[in-house]
Amino acid sequence: MFDFTPETMLLSALTDMFDQMGITWSSIVLHLINLVILTVGLYLLLFKPVKKMIRERQEKVKKIEKENADLNEEVKELKNSTQQVLSEAKKEAAAIHENAVKVANQKAGDIMGDAKARAKALIERTETEMDEERKKLQSDVEKQIADVSLAVAEKVIGRDISKADNRRLIEESLKEWSEKEND
Amino acid sequence: MIDLNDIGRGLKEKISKVKESGIQRSTGRIVYSGDGIIKITGLSGVQYNELLDVRGGYQALALNLEHDSVGAVLFSGEDKVRFGDYVYSTGTTLEMKVGEELLGRIVDPLGNALDGLGEIVTGKSRPVEYPAPAIMDRGKVNKPLQTGILAIDSMIPIGRGQRELIIGDRQTGKTAIAVDTILNQKGENVICIYVSIGQKASSLAKTVNTLRSGGAMEYTCVVCSTADDAVPLQYIAPYSGCALAEYFMYQGKDVLIVYDDLSKHAVAYRAMSLLLKRPAGREAYPGDVFYLHSRLLERSAKLSEAKGGGSITALPIVETLAGDISAYIPTNVISITDGQIYLESELFNSGVRPAVNVGLSVSRVGGSAQRKAIRKISGQLRINLAQYRELAIFMQFGSDLDAETQKTLSRGAKLTDTLKQRQYLNYSVKEMIVLLIVSQSEVIDGIPAKKVTEYNDGLLDYMRMNRQDLLDAIDPDGEISEELRGKILAAAEDYLNYTVGDGEAHTDV
């Protein structure tokens, strides 16, 4: 009835060992049941909350990281826009400056031109005045000469006019007047 | 320097020109002489307004022809003529030298040079008294005469051929307006004649200097009689100026003539009439003092195209006493002219210069001659200003004001500021259009109250330098499109931001 196969031999050896240590199959089963209950209880009471906590932590970290990145982005953007505004402002300032210089130059030119024109006019006027002065002097001399010659003429005529001349003069005058009135 | 040969030649030439003939003419003898008036017996056949030769080389004008004597006024030699001196008739009326040579010169009412720039030889002359153009020879006033003064060109427009009176108390800038107008005719192809009647030599010198330094003398002739000239010279000065103006008008040219001023002219005429023992009327003026000015101003006209289309625009000036425009001479001249620019000393003293009283100033014919664009935008101007003035008076009672009223007030004040204009600073038509558009828009709300004048000056500079394209786009004779209007306003806004910045701008309302 016993066949001595190695398996049976091992089993019997085990049973022997258990017997010697006072362990029965039932206690083993009981222990196993105990273990199961412990494991389940531990899992429920301890492992789950810890896991949840860890997960929450992880999420928080992730969120912070994301916020950081966002902030970085924003800073970058801000930086960009500031530069843009700055450059625009510079451009505008340059434009205004240019305008101002233009206006100033134009005005300066105007003033210069005005002054030049005025100076020229003054010179011209002075020149004409000098010219006029000379002309006046000339006419004064002319007048003097005329006066003197007329005075001489008077003297000479007064003494030298002959009777015949006088007669001729009178005849001419009378004839002229008669002709004129008859016209 | 002096060419003796030249003198000899000149003398010979003159002698050869002398006519070798005995003289026959009507004579009379002086029986009374005093205060520049002479009475002459004889002198039969003398005409009214005939020029008389008084022995000694003096001249007189026959004004009173009576039964047995002739009353005449002396142009010179008041203290030289003597009782019993012979007076010869000349057969001609008083004549004024005319010609292009007179431009740029200062002459007396007989056409003799007073500026020391040499004798004027034109070879042409016109009678000082000349009938006004007939009705059929006249045309319609249809061309504007730009004064360059915003307040006048926008609200009291003057047309070529119009007679616009400038009236106001002393020291209110009457002459300044006339001078500004002359200065503004540069390049406009208008010949200007400035007639000074009985003015102080000092103020006349100032005016002439202004005209000369402004480059206006090239197209201007100054006919001048100062306060110390003989009364008859003062009396004929405006007629002489008008004769010169007519010479150019009948050539088809546009002429601007300024009579500065006619109240002194009336006074000179009164002095003459009283000395001639003519009956005195109201304010001791003789009965024909109205005719005195009406016959002068009637000679200003716009000729029809058939007659060459020339024109004389007259700007007579009348001085009032204490703002009394109902005195004799002012009412007379107001009724003859086609409108008046009324200047007030109160406005002048409160800094409104030119001190034009917009309410009392009118232009009866200039409106049709106004440039189309300006007419369009300045239509509301008068009403806006009137509203403002009404409110401003009301506001003096110091009650609390709602925002709307405050806005109207501030706008009105700024509008008034816009109409202020420095002397000798004339605006072109395009500049006026820009100023009128800007001053009647929202943009003006952004300008701080005290800075309007500055802003306007700057804006015009800015437009000239940077937005020439906009100025070029403005057509004074067309309508201003909404688009162009928008562009002009945008440019004004731009300039506002440049100068004021937008920080404080809107705080001030």
Next chain:
Amino acid sequence: MIKDSPVAKIVVSEKPDDDILRMVAEFVKARGCYKTEYIIDPDILGGIIIRIGDKVYDGSVRSRLETVRRAL
């Protein structure tokens, strides 16, 4: 003969001869004047001045010289 006939005043520089007197008389008669009055005034230098009423006919050398002087 004729009432109120004006007197012609005639100025000459020296005593006129008959010929001149005749010519002058004719001249003034043509102008409705029958009386003459002679004045001798050497100051006119020569020629003749005839004054009838308001009208003056001046053909004296003095006035000619005066014209020349004025023109110069």
